[in-house]
Amino acid sequence: MKAQQILSAIVVAVVLASLAIPLGSFNTASAQGALPREETLYTFGAQWGPPTSFNPFSWESAAGTTMLYLPLFLYNGYDLSIVPLIAKSLEWIAPDKLRVTLRSEARWSDGEPITTDDVMFAWKLGIELGMSGGCDIYMDLKPVDSHTFIVELKKPNYYIFLTCLLSMRPAPKHAWESIYREKGEDFVSWPNMDLKKMVVSGPYKVRSVSDQAIVFERIDDWWGKSIFGLPKPKYIVVLIFKDVSSAEAAFRAGEIDLFNEALLDVEALKKEYGIGTWFEEPPYMPWWCIWSLYLNNKKPPLSDPAFRRAIAYAIPYDEIIAKALRHTSYRTPYMYALMAPMWKMYFHEEIAKKVWGPKMMPVYDPEKAKAMLREAGYYWKDGKLYTPDGKPVKLVAEIPAGWEDSIISLKLIVNSLRKNLGIEVDFRMPDESVWWEHLIKGEFDITESDTLVPVFYPPWLTYRAVMDPRLVKPIGQEAEYNLERYENPEVAKILDEMAKEVYDVEKLREYYGKLQEIFARDLPIIPIDYGQAWYAYSTKYWVGWPNEKNPWWYPVVTWDMGAMLPVFFGIAKKGETPKVPAWIKELAIPLKEFWASIPAAKPSPTTPTTPKVTVTAPGKTVTVLTTVEKTVEKTVERTVSTVVTKTVEKTMPTTVVRTETNWGVAAGIGIVLLIVGIVIGYAIKRR
Amino acid sequence: MHPITKFLLRKILFYTATFIIMLVITFVLPRAIPGNAVLMQLRQFMRTAATNPEAIEERYRALLSYFGLDKPLWEQFVDYLWRVAHGDLGVSITFFPKRVSDLIFSSLPWSLALLVPAYTASWFVGNVLGTYAAHRRNTAIDNALFSTFVVLSQVPYFIFGFFLLATFAVQMRIFPTYGGWDVGLVPSLTWDFIRSYLHHYALPFLSIFLTGIGVWGTGARTMAIYEFGSDYMEYADSMGVPESRLLRYAFKNILVPQITGFSMQLGFAVGGALLTEIVFSYPGVGWLLYRGTITQDYMLIQGSFIVVASSVLLANFITDILYAVIDPRIRKGYVSA
Amino acid sequence: MPPLLKLDDVYAQYITRYGTVYAVNGVSLEIGEGEILGIVGESGCGKSTLARVMMMNVKPPLHLVRGRVLLQGVELNRLPRDRLKREVWGKQVSLVPQSVMNALNPTMRVRDIIRDFVKVHNPELDDDEVYSMARDRFEELGLDIRALDLYPFELSGGMRQRVAIAIATLLNPKLLIADEPTSALDVSTQKVVLKLLKRLWNEGIVKSIVFITHDIAVVRQIATRIAVMYAGKIVEVGPLEEVIFKPLHPYTELLISSILTPEPEVKKRGLVEIRGAPPDLRTPPRGCPFAERCPYATDRCRREEPRPVVIGSRLIYCHLRGGGAA
Ligand SMILES: Nc1ncnc2c1ncn2[C@@H]1O[C@H](COP(=O)(O)OP(=O)(O)OP(=O)(O)O)[C@@H](O)[C@H]1O
C-alpha cells in the first residue's frame, strides 16, 4: 500500500470513528430500557444546563437535590403552615430556645439512622463552607441526645430564625465526614455524583444523569413509607432543554407533565390541549414575587418621593398586563403593601383607600400625574419637564436584551413618560450581566426587576429586602438588597421591633400598617404586577394536581423539588382516583400557632402572659411543630420568550453531574472503526 | 537540512506563535467585555435562596477568592498561564463544581461526531460534484449543480440550519427539533438509542454538509475546469485514458489546493458548526461556549476557546502535513508550501 | 497498398459563442507507411488542429464539418469517441501534444502514468508486468530507467519530452503524431529528441511519424516528406529534398529562403520578413489564402481558390503553377 492509500484509509477511518465517539460517552452501567410512560412524571423548567452536582453544599446543585436531602420541615406557603418531615416535633422551651425532636424511623438510604449528629454535621459544614446562609449569626445549635437538639436564638429575629429553621437539612455524616476531612474547603466542589455510593434521605434516588435529563427512581422501601406512604410516580424525569419553545412543543404533545417555565399563549394551550394551571381563568399563574419599576432613590429627581408617586400614575398598567404579559399576571391592592393575598390579615384597607382611593392602588392617569408634578414645583417648557430647580429631567431606562415581555413593559412605561410627562428617556438594552451590575451597584436610573423575595414568605422579608436602610450601599458598591437605595431610619426600627414580637398578631398588624403607610407614601419602587410562578400541568398521564379550586399544596415549582414533595404523593395515575394524603393536613402546624406558642417568658411587657408551652397540631400529639422548608425557591422570571437567546439568560443556577465520557469505550470503538476504515479504503483502492 | 524538516520546523514555529497569541486573547477578551461572571452567579443565588444579606456578601467574597478574581489582573494572568501550562482549565463558574475540562471533554465527542463527518463529507462530495460539473461544463447538469452550489455557499450554516429546522422539524415534523437523542431514552448501545441518535443527527449534519457542499463545489468546479483544459489532461485523453479516469485525475489534482482551502476554512467551519449546534440544541462545545459567554463564565470561555482554537490549529497543522504528503512537489522540497 | 492515414477534403472549425474559427480548410493528405511527414507552418495556421483531426480527437468547440479521416481504410470520423479511445488512440495512433512540458500529470510518478495508460488498453496486465515492460522500452531507447520513479517536475525538459514520446509509443502504434516536440528545447536537446524519434522509426516501433513544427530547419533533419501549411490549408506537399531545394509555392519559397539567409539576425526572425500578417482564420479570404502577402498574386488569386496540382511527386495549390486550370 502506498502512503496515499494509507492516508485515505486513515481519513475514512477517522471520519467513521468520530461518528461513533458519542457512543463511547454513554455510561454503559446506566444502559437501561426506556421508562414506562404511565409510571413516569416528566418535568421541565428546573434545570438549564448539564447537571454538575448533587451536593447541597455546593454553590450549584442540580434540580432535585433538595428532594434527595430532605429538610427537617416543609413549608406550605398557601396555608401558611409548617409540616414536619424528618423532624417529628418542635417545642419552645424558652422564648429563645426551641427543642427539635427527630423521627426515630428516619433512615439514610444505606440504612443508617438519621440522628442529631447528622443535623450537627450539616450545621457545622454549612458554617465551615460559608454555606450557612448567614444563619449562624442568628442562631446556634445544641445537641441533646441522638434524636433531640435545641436551637438557640442569638439575635431576636424570629423571621430570620424561621427561614433558617426551614433551611435545615441533615447531611449523612457517616458517609461525608471522611470526604470533608480530605477535601476541606473544597468540599463545595465535590459533585456527589457517584450514583452507586450516593446516600440520600428522600424517597427518590438518582437513576441516571445526562446532559438531557436527570432521572429519579423511587425507593420503594423508603423509611417514611409508614408515615407518609410512597410518592406515586415510580420515576421522575427532570428534562433539560436548551430552548423553551421546543419544550413547549413537547408539553403540547403530552410528553411533559409539569411545566415550570414561561408559556407563550396560555389561553390557547388550555383551550386546545387541556393544559391545567393554578387559576382556571386569567391570570392563570400564581404569584411568585412582586414585579416592580425600580427607581434609583439616590438620583434626583428620582430621589423625590413626589416625583416617584407621580410616575406611579403615568404607568399604563392595563396595557402592560394585556400586551406585555398577555394576561398571565394581574394586580392587587396587596402589592402596594408588598404582599400577596394570603397575607391579607396584615393588610390595612383603610390606608390603601386613603392613599390610592377606592381602587386601593394607583391607576393610569397622566393628567393626575402632571398635576402632582406641577404641585411639587416641576414645570414644562417647550413640552419638556424641568425640576423645581430648573434642570431638564433626563432618565436612562434599561432592561436586559432578550427579556421580551419586560422590554415591552418598560417600553410602554417609557413611552408614557415621554409622551405624557415630557421626560427625556434614553432606552437601553444591555446584556443581562451588565444590567445586573448596574442594578446592584446603583448605577441605573429606572429599570424593572422583581423584589427578590417570594411572596409566600412572611412579608417582613420583602419589606426588609426593599426598604431596610441598613442594606443601602454606596453607589458603585454591590448591594445585596434595597437596590433602589431607599433610606429611612424609621423603617429599621419597625423591622427590628416586629421581628421580635411575631407572636403578637395585633401588634404585628399594627407594624405592618406602619410599613404599608411609609411604603405608599415614599414609594421607593413602584409595583407593576406579580411575577408569576409558572405552573402548568398536563392531565394526560397524571391527575389530581393542586390548583386554586383544590389548593391542597401550594404551587411551588420544580426549582425546589423537596418543597413540592407532597405533590408527588397526592397526584395519581390517569384512571386512578387521586387522594390527597391525610398527613399534609394532620401534621401541619399553622405558622400563627407556631409564633403564638413562643413562651410568655419573652421579655416583652406588652405581651399578655398566656404561657403556652406547646402547640399541638390537630389530630396529633406532637409538640410544637414546625417544619419548614428551605426557601430555595427560584423566582420564576416573568419574562417569557421563545427566542433561544432568551432561554439562556434565564438559565438558573443549577449544576450537576453527567455521565463521563468513557474514553476507553470510545477508543475501542474508534480502533475497530479504524480497522474497518482501512479495510474499506484498501478495498476501494484495490478495485 | 532536509526540506521536510525545514518545512516542519517552520510550521511548528508558526503554530506555536499563533497559540500564544490565542492564549492572550482568550484571557483578555472575556474580561474586556462589561459585566462580571461572579455577579451573575450571585444573582442566581439571591433569586433562588431567599437568604440573609450577610450570606450574600459572604458568598460574593467566597466566589471571588475561589476563582482568584480578587487578585490583580497580572497575577490572574500568570496564574492562568501556569494552569494552562499544566493542562488545568479550571473550574466552571456557571456549572460549578464541574471542571471545565470535564465539561468540554464530555461535549467534545458530540461536536466532533457532528463536525468531522459533516465537514469532511461536504468537502469530499463538494469536490466530487464540482469536478463532475466541470467535466460536464455548460451542460444542463453543470448549470443545475453550479447554481445550487452558489445558493448553498452564500447561506451561512446556521441560517440554513434555521431553515431546515423550520421546514423539516417544525412544519413537516419529520425530524426532531431538539437535542442529540430522545430525552426519554437513556444513552446506551441499543438499537432504539442509535436510531434516535441518527434521527437527531440528520438535520444538524445536513445543515453543515449542504452548505459545505456549496462552498467546496464552487471552488472545485473552477479549479477542475482549469485542470480539464490543461496539457496533461489532453495528453492522457489522446492516449485513450477513459473519461472516468480523467475525472479522477482532475479530482486528485484539485485536492491539493482544496486541502489548503480545507484548513483555511476550518476555523470558520468550526464557528459555523458551533452555531449550528445552538440552533439545534445539539449537545456539544458550541452550546457550552455559548452558555459560557452568556453567563460570562471566564473559566468556561477560556477553556472552550482554548480547546476549540487548539483543535483548529492542530487540524491546520495536520492538513499542512497532509498537503506535503499529497503534493510531491512540496514533499520533495521543490516548492515551499 | 493503401496509405496508413488518409485525410480526404477535411474541414474542421472551432464553433464558439464568439464566432467560428476556420482552422482546417479542405485538407487532403496521405501518410504512407514508413514515412516521416513533416508539417510546417506559421504559428496559428492550424497545425495542432490538423493533428487532432488526424486521430479524430475532435470535441467541442472543434467540429469536423466535412471530409473523412481514414486509418488503413477505416473511417475514423464514423467511430464514436469512446471506441476511438479504446481501440485507436495510444494503440494505433499516438499523439504527443504541443507543450509537452506540462503534458505529464504533475502529481503522478512516471511509472503510474504509464500504468494507467497501459492498463486502459491491456487490462489483463498487472502492475509489475507494466513496469517491466516500461523498463525494457526505456532501456531499449536509451532512457534512464530511474526516470520511472520520478515525478514529472523532477525531469529536465528534454527528458520530459522523451519520456512523453516513449510513453506514447509504448504500445507500438503505427502512427506517431508529434506536435512541436522540439520547439521548447535548446538545440542540443532537440537533437536528442530527434534521435529518439529516428530510433523509434528505424527500429520499427512506429511505422510512420507526423512531425509538426514551425521550424523548417528542424524538419529537415528528420522528415522524408514535407507538407507546408498556411491558414488552415496545405499549400505544398512533397519529398523533403525536392520541396526544400526547389520550392514551387511562393509561400514555401519565402519560408525556405528565410532560413537559408546567412545572416543569423534574419534567420532568427524567421518568417517575419514575409510582409503582411497571416489572415485571420475567423474570416478566411475567398481566394488563395496567401494572396494577400504573395509577391506574385494576381486578381484571380484573390478571387478563386486554387486547385491541387500534381507536379512529379509533389502536390501544389497555386494558380501560378496551374492550380486554376480546370
Ligand atoms: N479551443 C479553441 N477555440 C477557438 N479557437 C481555437 C481553439 N484552439 C485553437 N483555436 C484557433 O484555431 C487556429 C488554429 O490553431 P492551432 O492551435 O491549430 O494552430 P497551430 O498551428 O498549432 O499554432 P501554434 O504553432 O501556435 O501551435 C488559431 O487561430 C487558434 O486561435
Ligand SMILES: [Mg+2]
Ligand atoms: Mg500548435
